Amino acid sequence: MSMEIFPEQWARFTPRQRILRYTFFLLSAVILYWSVTSIDVIWEWVWDSPRQMGDLFSRMVPPDTRNLSSILMVLWETVNIATLATAIAVLISLPVAYMAAQNTTPNKATLWIGRFILVSSRSINTIIWALLFVAIFGPGIIAGIVAIMFRSIGFVGKLLGEAIEEIDHKPVEALEATGASRFKVIMYAIVPQVMPTFWAVSILRWDINLRESTVLGLVGAGGIGVMLQGAIDTFNWQEVATILLAIIVLVIVGEVISAWLRRKIL
Amino acid sequence: MLKITDLVKRYDTGQPVLKNLNLEIKGESVVSIIGSSGAGKSTLLRCINRLVEPSSGQIQLNGTDLTSLNRSQLRKARHKIGMVFQSFNLIDRLTVMENVQSGRLGSLPTWRAIARKYPKEDIRRAYELMDRVGIAHYADKRADELSGGERQRVGVVRALMQEPEILLADEPTASLDPKTSEQIMGLLRDLSREFALPVLINIHNVTEAKEYTDRIVGMRYGRIIFDALPSDLDKDAMDSIYSGTPAADRGADVQQSTVSGDVGAVAT
Numbered sequence: 001m002s003m004e005i006f007p008e009q010w011a012r013f014t015p016r017q018r019i020l021r022y023t024f025f026l027l028s029a030v031i032l033y034w035s036v037t038s039i040d041v042i043w044e045w046v047w048d049s050p051r052q053m054g055d056l057f058s059r060m061v062p063p064d065t066r067n068l069s070s071i072l073m074v075l076w077e078t079v080n081i082a083t084l085a086t087a088i089a090v091l092i093s094l095p096v097a098y099m100a101a102q103n104t105t106p107n108k109a110t111l112w113i114g115r116f117i118l119v120s121s122r123s124i125n126t127i128i129w130a131l132l133f134v135a136i137f138g139p140g141i142i143a144g145i146v147a148i149m150f151r152s153i154g155f156v157g158k159l160l161g162e163a164i165e166e167i168d169h170k171p172v173e174a175l176e177a178t179g180a181s182r183f184k185v186i187m188y189a190i191v192p193q194v195m196p197t198f199w200a201v202s203i204l205r206w207d208i209n210l211r212e213s214t215v216l217g218l219v220g221a222g223g224i225g226v227m228l229q230g231a232i233d234t235f236n237w238q239e240v241a242t243i244l245l246a247i248i249v250l251v252i253v254g255e256v257i258s259a260w261l262r263r264k265i266l
Numbered sequence: 267m268l269k270i271t272d273l274v275k276r277y278d279t280g281q282p283v284l285k286n287l288n289l290e291i292k293g294e295s296v297v298s299i300i301g302s303s304g305a306g307k308s309t310l311l312r313c314i315n316r317l318v319e320p321s322s323g324q325i326q327l328n329g330t331d332l333t334s335l336n337r338s339q340l341r342k343a344r345h346k347i348g349m350v351f352q353s354f355n356l357i358d359r360l361t362v363m364e365n366v367q368s369g370r371l372g373s374l375p376t377w378r379a380i381a382r383k384y385p386k387e388d389i390r391r392a393y394e395l396m397d398r399v400g401i402a403h404y405a406d407k408r409a410d411e412l413s414g415g416e417r418q419r420v421g422v423v424r425a426l427m428q429e430p431e432i433l434l435a436d437e438p439t440a441s442l443d444p445k446t447s448e449q450i451m452g453l454l455r456d457l458s459r460e461f462a463l464p465v466l467i468n469i470h471n472v473t474e475a476k477e478y479t480d481r482i483v484g485m486r487y488g489r490i491i492f493d494a495l496p497s498d499l500d501k502d503a504m505d506s507i508y509s510g511t512p513a514a515d516r517g518a519d520v521q522q523s524t525v526s527g528d529v530g531a532v533a534t
Contacts, residue, residue, distance in 0.1 A: 174355035174421075177315050178428055179345035179372030184379050188368050192359040 056237065063245060064238035071227060071239075071246055077141060078223040079250070081216065082209040085145045089152035090202050096153060097160035104164055104190065118161070121154025126212045130221040141222035148209050148216070155208075156201050163197035164190060199265045203258045210254040214247050267292050268314070268432055268464065273323035275309050282321070283309045285488040291432075294462045296455050298475035301485035302508050307468040310485070311434050314466075315347045316340060328431055345372030348425030350454075352437040354417040356424075358410035362401065365409050365420050366392045369427030388427070395423045399453060415446035422453065426461070433458070435467040439474065447471065451478040472504070 099114030130147035217225020439447035484492030
């Protein structure tokens with residue numbers, strides 16, 4: 001038919017779009033160049049790093065296990081920080097999740113209070129919470145527990161709140177129709193539906209907290225990090241190696257336990 | 267006795283879903299409400315226990331005006347009104363026994379509810395009722411392990427645990443296969459006789475309505491246009507209940523054409 005009305009050339013973009021795209025690429029390159037040059041890298045150190053790595057590694061081998069028993073003691077303390085903090089945080093996050101979920105919150109004010117607690121807890125890193133609580137409680141395990149707890153409330157509360165918002169409303173309606181009080185409706189129609197999420201989130205957070213509690217000591221908030229910091233400060237690289245290995249084992253064991261719990265409970 | 271006077275339900279915008287509705291149910295009769303989707307059957311049922319808040323009018327149940335109750339009085343009144351749902355509305359992850367006992371939540375002390383420490387007489391009653399409808403052997407099973415018909419029986423027992431003065435059933439058989447559906451309808455009729463219980467059933471299946479109920483109420487777009495014995499439901503009556511379009515009916519009521527189709531959406 002009328003082939004001649006079709007153009008012979010075809011382009012994905014119009015000339016205007018093409019210019020815009022090239023401008024965008026150029027701009028990205030400029031920004032990249034600008035950020036690399038402005039961060040003040042000492043390039044000799046970067047090029048030197050493989051040799052330094054080898055050097056550090058040779059100082060770490062063989063790991064020094066003379067302090068192993070006290071390392072394991074402190075590691076146990078680390079596990080306790082994570083577990084205690086998770087348990088307390090999960091309990092506190094229950095009412096917070098209830099307030100932050102749109103379908104259960106009593107009123108607008110509680111909704112915003114709930115959301116404010118979640119956001120402030122989540123937006124501040126555990127290490128920063130730890131710095132804060134070391135200043136308040138002094139260095140040690142209490143500061144660590146409270147720091148991890150504060151960070152966990154937001155995490156657990158947020159996910160639990162979302163689970164509450166996603167429940168099936170029908171059983172709720174049925175129990176309201178029986179004349180049950182608000183609290184009993186929550187206990188019978190909402191709690192059972194949220195239970196699987198509750199366990200999954202708690203286990204996941206315990207897993208995360210186990211890893212976070214190993215670095216708390218760097219700011220003096222108890223746990224294995226204190227020992228690690230001490231070993232690094234005294235250039236005791238062989239003990240640093242032992243501690244790092246111990247942490248790796250702990251994290252793997254934690255991973256195995258939480259996987260097992262998940263399978264057991266869910 | 268249930269007496270509904272001048273009941274109006276109007277959602278935020280536009281047309282009323284129920285228009286000055288009057289209905290009286292005496293004694294222990296089984297009454298079915300038929301009508302096309304969007305006629306307001308569900309809304310009517312839910313206005314009675316105020317799951318849907320009526321806009322105006324009166325609903326009296328054995329002398330109590332349900333529309334004027336405050337929150338805590340309403341909870342007490344709801345305890346006397348059993349309800350059965352189209353999708354059963356059970357709590358899937360709880361056992362059949364817990365689901366059944368949840369019908370008593372209105373009068374059960376909170377600590378007993380949480381600890382699952384149900385009173386002896388409630389447990390006895392639960393087993394009796396479960397045995398009556400044939401699910402006693404499922405007491406310890408989780409609700410989501412049961413079949414549709416069995417789940418609806420749990421729903422019925424939960425409602426009966428309330429020792430209700432009236433039973434509302436919102437399309438109780440619409441999610442069930444034909445045979446199970448007939449069994450449930452038969453069960454509702456028999457229970458009504460045994461417990462001297464008035465039963466109000468929303469239903470789409472007119473054949474079942476005729477067979478299992480004592481009286482048929484036909485609704486069309488917010489009004490009752492038929493109310494008689496099942497034997498009186500002839501072809502003309504059927505046509506007037508099920509023919510016509512919502513738009514035509516609205517046009518006849520109010521000269522306003524901004525809303526279309528939303529009545530059905532909110533009412534079902």
